[in-house]
Amino acid sequence: MKIVQLTKNDWVIFMSAEEDYADKHFDQVVNKTEHLLEHYPNQVDVNFLKAKALMKLKRAAEAQQILIEFRDEMSQNSKRVAQMIQMSLENSCFMFARELNSMISSDYEAKILAAENQYRTVNSAKLIEQAKQFAHIGSLGVCNQVKGVEDARKLPLSEYLLAAKTVLSDPFLWQVTKTQVLLELVAVQVSDQVTLNWLDKQNYHIQLTRLKPVNQYASLTTVFQIIEARYTASDPIKLQLLEGELVTQSNYIYPFFDKVISDPQYWVKATIAQSFGDTIAANTESERAMLKWLATIHQAEGQMNMM
Incomplete structure (x- = not known):
């Protein structure tokens, strides 16, 4: 992704937006960053500032989508990653938070575990239903499978892994869906074994630590x-x-x-x-x-x- 640097005048606008954020004028931050993004849609600092402002405005889904879209670019800064993890935990996007954690030298595992446990305590019935929907994703059409895989990134790791094992062993499920689930487990560095019903309809017992990114x-x-x-x-x-x-x-x-x-x-x-x-x-x-x-x-x- 090509990153274009701000001009001097646009940098002034960005600095003004940062001041607005510090002064808690979050609507102004969104307005100014959206103006800048018309000219610099891939500018990481501008996108991150917009995401932070959206979080403050309780527009969590929009903020999280920005973090997901620019994950690799934003995660080049370890301080920023810490904020991204915190925002993702506030949005109950636990697997995405773990993806971020695996990309940096600092370890936020304990913080993520605490957030997952808190979510289990408060949302036990909802969590059971979320995990069930993911485990039975094969009953959905292709487009809904794609959405289901994305939605599952909100699950805590234990629930995700348990449901993923059902998904991966399903002989009738779209292979691409299984691949995306496998890659998610690789991204968060899970140490476990799964059974994959693969393209040739054969079952393979796979140690996840032996897998690599594509x-x-x-x-x-x-x-x-x-x-x-x-x-x-x-x-x-x-x-x-x-x-x-x-x-x-x-x-x-x-x-x-x-x-x-x-x-x-x-x-x-x-x-x-x-x-x-x-x-x-x-x-x-x-x-x-x-x-x-x-x-x-x-x-x-x-x-x-x-x-």
Whole structure:
């Protein structure tokens, strides 16, 4: 995300908004930051100040969405992360708070645990219903599954993990939903074992500590590097289309990239052929296996579009 620095005049407006925040004129803060964001939509300091003001105005959902959207950029500042964790706990977004905690050297685990326990005490019936809804997310359509996964980030860790185990073992659930749940568990650094009913409909017992974020799997990153080298200069539109296709693929085959992409060069050729209506020969058992995986992904994606 490209960050544009404020001009001198706009910096004066920002400083004025900070003074308004200190003076508790939170509506003025929102007005001034929204004016600045018309010209600098990705400016981190402006977005964070707006989020803080929205929290004071009891517009918690809007504030939290800003924190989620700019999580990676905002978390570059450890002092800011501490405030983001506090805001997220006030909004009962416990898993998101844990994501933030895992990104910094300071440890707010005790504070998060205390907030989770307090939430359990005050909202026990609501929490049971929230966890139940997440565990049975497979009964929903695709769009509602996406929303359900996002809503589940409000759960305390224990309830999230218990429901997630049901989600991951569901043979009828959309694979992309399972991937997003797995990645959430990886992001908060859970140390536990889960059973994943994967793309091939087989069950795999997975130790979560052995999993990595998507961008740390060499077979996948090599594929991205190949298409970037080939198309960045010559055909950026094709590059964008292929990158989108690779992201879709990754959502189906995580975490077994090395199992599926045995030859990154061939995988790129096959993906290009499939994306643009061409055919490609398979001369080895490995290549035939990769074509089968691509067909499986394509079939699963087609079924998803009918849900």
